[in-house]
Amino acid sequence: MSAWGFTLIQALLYLALAPLLAGWIQKVKARLQNRRGASIWQPYRNLFKLFAKEARMAHTASPVFRAAPYIVFAATWLAASAIPLLTTDLPTAAMADVIVIAGLLGLSRFFLALAGMDVGTAFGGMGASREVFISALAEPAMLMAVFTLAMTAHTTNLATAVGDLLVSAPFLRPSFLFALIAVVFVVIAETGRIPVDNPSTHLELTMIHEALILEYSGRQLALLEWAAQLKLLLFATLLVNVFLPWGTAQSIRPDVIGIAFVLFVVKIALLGIALAVSETLLAKMRIFRIPVFLNMALLMAFLGLMSHVILEVGA
Amino acid sequence: MNMSLLQQLIIVLAAGVMFSSFAMLRQERLKTAIYTFALQGLFVAMVTALIAASNGLDHLYFSAILAFGLKVLLIPWMLHRQVRRLELDRHRESISHPALVIMAALGLVIFSYWLVLPLVQSEMQFTRNIVAVSLAVVLIGLLMMVARAQAVVQVLGFMSIENGLFLAAVSATSGLPLVVELGVAFDVLVAMVLFGVFFFQIRESIDSLNVDRLNRLTERTGDEL
Numbered sequence: 453m454s455a456w457g458f459t460l461i462q463a464l465l466y467l468a469l470a471p472l473l474a475g476w477i478q479k480v481k482a483r484l485q486n487r488r489g490a491s492i493w494q495p496y497r498n499l500f501k502l503f504a505k506e507a508r509m510a511h512t513a514s515p516v517f518r519a520a521p522y523i524v525f526a527a528t529w530l531a532a533s534a535i536p537l538l539t540t541d542l543p544t545a546a547m548a549d550v551i552v553i554a555g556l557l558g559l560s561r562f563f564l565a566l567a568g569m570d571v572g573t574a575f576g577g578m579g580a581s582r583e584v585f586i587s588a589l590a591e592p593a594m595l596m597a598v599f600t601l602a603m604t605a606h607t608t609n610l611a612t613a614v615g616d617l618l619v620s621a622p623f624l625r626p627s628f629l630f631a632l633i634a635v636v637f638v639v640i641a642e643t644g645r646i647p648v649d650n651p652s653t654h655l656e657l658t659m660i661h662e663a664l665i666l667e668y669s670g671r672q673l674a675l676l677e678w679a680a681q682l683k684l685l686l687f688a689t690l691l692v693n694v695f696l697p698w699g700t701a702q703s704i705r706p707d708v709i710g711i712a713f714v715l716f717v718v719k720i721a722l723l724g725i726a727l728a729v730s731e732t733l734l735a736k737m738r739i740f741r742i743p744v745f746l747n748m749a750l751l752m753a754f755l756g757l758m759s760h761v762i763l764e765v766g767a
Numbered sequence: 768m769n770m771s772l773l774q775q776l777i778i779v780l781a782a783g784v785m786f787s788s789f790a791m792l793r794q795e796r797l798k799t800a801i802y803t804f805a806l807q808g809l810f811v812a813m814v815t816a817l818i819a820a821s822n823g824l825d826h827l828y829f830s831a832i833l834a835f836g837l838k839v840l841l842i843p844w845m846l847h848r849q850v851r852r853l854e855l856d857r858h859r860e861s862i863s864h865p866a867l868v869i870m871a872a873l874g875l876v877i878f879s880y881w882l883v884l885p886l887v888q889s890e891m892q893f894t895r896n897i898v899a900v901s902l903a904v905v906l907i908g909l910l911m912m913v914a915r916a917q918a919v920v921q922v923l924g925f926m927s928i929e930n931g932l933f934l935a936a937v938s939a940t941s942g943l944p945l946v947v948e949l950g951v952a953f954d955v956l957v958a959m960v961l962f963g964v965f966f967f968q969i970r971e972s973i974d975s976l977n978v979d980r981l982n983r984l985t986e987r988t989g990d991e992l
Contacts, residue, residue, distance in 0.1 A: 626782030
């Protein structure tokens with residue numbers, strides 16, 4: 453099997469696994485709250501149901517509103533395909549380094565915000581302004597944390613960086629600890645989890661992501677939901693494969709890939725449990741506390757950069 | 768980078784010292800700030816013990832135990848007791864311009880790195896990199912005394928300066944002579960007792976521990992009353 457073929461399989465794997473992660477987190481959360489909870493396959497059923505339904509459109513909707521779900525979905529998927537899931541031997545990684553990935557996610561967010569404002573309802577505009585507010589604050593922290601990694605690996609290419617980390621001897625790096633905390637904060641903000649946004653409610657005054665997609669129905673809503681799940685899996689993969697890369701394959705030999713897949717599922721499942729626990733323990737914060745939260749992420753990223761320069765270089 | 772696991776651990780803990788300085792600077796709750804100070808003391812004591820282990824300097828174990836007893840247990844306990852007696856348990860101080868203060872602290876870290884650069888280039892043991900961190904801790908302690916208005920927090924800043932100096936002594940040389948160390952420890956303890964008395968004095972005279980209000984003790988004009 454060629455590397456390109458495997459890249460395609462990996463990209464499809466992203467699509468297939470994304471609803472499972474969302475279902476898993478929901479299930480664990482339900483168990484923590486003493487509920488039985490829906491089956492972990494429920495997100496698949498939801499998507500299937502939505503794809504079968506008719507898509508209704510507001511009278512005031514423009515072509516931007518129609519096109520946005522497809523653009524959002526495609527951009528998120530494209531970004532995901534450049535992040536090593538099972539193997540670092542990815543031809544797509546050569547085309548897209550981490551800054552391109554951030555750019556693709558920015559593109560999808562841009563169209564989501566446009567679509568939110570397009571129909572002209574109050575909720576859409578409010579959701580768009582909040583989404584952009586949060587991501588404008590999260591982006592610098594994200595890039596700063598990524599630069600910390602890039603300085604250690606001497607590249608901004610994710611696949612190469614992960615490969616470098618795999619071959620170098622394990623090393624306790626304070627910069628990685630700080631960058632990890634920063635990335636965790638950014639991931640929580642970007643994927644709209646508690647304490648920044650609550651993904652499971654449609655509460656009028658607090659919703660952010662739900663407000664943006666309020667006007668969508670049918671297959672377009674399904675695509676947007678799927679894209680959101682994809683984004684969660686994308687960031688989760690980024691976390692586990694950059695900070696705990698052990699087990700990720702460096703070739704596409706079937707046996708190595710098999711081990712990588714099992715380890716990846718275990719890592720992601722553990723991360724899902726951690727996320728569910730933190731969402732059960734924390735309450736959603738006021739929207740104007742979010743800059744403080746994201747400033748903390750930026751500070752962590754800065755400290756990571758500094759401790760790399762001060763403590764690790766020349767040591 | 769060829770460092771033993773022990774040395775890597777020392778580096779991580781030194782980064783922890785720097786982080787706890789930032790956390791203290793930004794912490795609004797008084798009690799949490801005191802706990803953060805105890806955490807910083809713990810990191811310093813652990814760095815000292817690990818340097819003793821990796822360089823085979825037995826007398827540093829004594830310093831580590833001294834630092835642990837004084838900075839992790841005794842001083843936080845005294846501060847905590849005073850805060851309780853002043854009924855400031857749940858006190859929250861609102862910091863003016865928190866983002867600006869943090870940026871200034873980051874600037875201080877860069878400055879201290881630049882200052883220590885010639886030292887780093889000279890041949891020394893691997894702990895030389897920690898000198899920049901300890902200098903940054905000293906400067907952030909000073910910044911804390913300038914930027915924060917609450918008297919108890921200013922005392923924390925003062926104490927963290929001592930932490931920074933201790934860390935610098937341990938990492939740049941192989942620790943201070945025992946006599947000096949005991950002297951400094953005793954000084955800090957006496958300072959702590961004196962600060963305790965001062966807390967009550969300030970509180971008595973201006974009914975608050977916010978030292979910015981000390982300015983208002985200057986003459987009151989008639990129309991203000």
